[in-house]
Amino acid sequence: xxxxxxxxxxxxxxxxxxxxxxxxxxxxxxxxxxxxxxxxxxxxxxxxxxxxxxxxxxxxxxxxxxxxxxxxxxxxxxxxxxxxxxxxxxxxxxxxxxxxxxxxxxxxxxxxxx
Amino acid sequence: xxxxxxxxxxxxxxxxxxxxxxxxxxxxxxxxxxxxxxxxxxxxxxxxxxxxxxxxxxxxxxxxxxxxxxxxxxxxxxxxxxxxxxxxxxxxxxxxxxxxxxxxxxxxxxxxx
Numbered sequence: 001x002x003x004x005x006x007x008x009x010x011x012x013x014x015x016x017x018x019x020x021x022x023x024x025x026x027x028x029x030x031x032x033x034x035x036x037x038x039x040x041x042x043x044x045x046x047x048x049x050x051x052x053x054x055x056x057x058x059x060x061x062x063x064x065x066x067x068x069x070x071x072x073x074x075x076x077x078x079x080x081x082x083x084x085x086x087x088x089x090x091x092x093x094x095x096x097x098x099x100x101x102x103x104x105x106x107x108x109x110x111x112x113x114x
Numbered sequence: 115x116x117x118x119x120x121x122x123x124x125x126x127x128x129x130x131x132x133x134x135x136x137x138x139x140x141x142x143x144x145x146x147x148x149x150x151x152x153x154x155x156x157x158x159x160x161x162x163x164x165x166x167x168x169x170x171x172x173x174x175x176x177x178x179x180x181x182x183x184x185x186x187x188x189x190x191x192x193x194x195x196x197x198x199x200x201x202x203x204x205x206x207x208x209x210x211x212x213x214x215x216x217x218x219x220x221x222x223x224x225x226x227x
Contacts, residue, residue, distance in 0.1 A: 004156075009154070040220070041221070042118075088156060088157065101147070104156040105156055106155055
């Protein structure tokens with residue numbers, strides 16, 4: 001089946017540093033999504049990407065949909081302590097004109113040192 | 115709007131016991147799904163439903179049953195719990211053509227001894 005390779009698995013950074021994480025796949029996706037999960041909570045959608053090459057920002061977060069449609073990255077600029085959590089990428093394809101289910105990466109655990 | 119609610123928040127079972135994890139949403143969403151989350155594994159789809167009366171299997175359906183008798187509720191049943199089902203379970207909902215904007219519940223942490 002389809003799989004997403006998300007890296008790095010974990011990051012431990014200093015407050016104020018920039019962060020970059022990415023997802024790759026051998027399959028093509030029509031949509032790339034980035035979620036954040038706080039401890040004890042469900043994932044919350046951060047950014048959705050719908051077109052190959054698309055670059056989208058949400059505050060200090062920037063994400064891009066790779067040209068090949070097989071990869072995506074998420075950057076966080078000037079990290080702050082509340083950025084701590086697990087970040088998941090997810091890909092979605094279309095089947096017969098309908099949206100398919102989401103395939104999730106294994107997550108990047110971000111720790112920020114004040 | 116309460117969004118997506120799940121009960122219980124925590125549960126401990128013995129091997130072989132059965133139980134139902136409850137999920138409800140008040141957003142009139144047609145699409146609902148169940149995921150399990152294990153350390154280092156991300157979220158894996160167990161079952162999903164595109165509307166009342168319609169369910170289908172996801173990536174890891176074995177050992178779980180679902181039903182969808184109403185739009186609001188999508189319970190997940192474990193008929194005979196096994197230690198391998200120790201996990202955190204998340205329910206999510208969205209509109210069928212907007213499954214990219216799924217809303218997740220707070221999760222149920224299940225331990226099977």
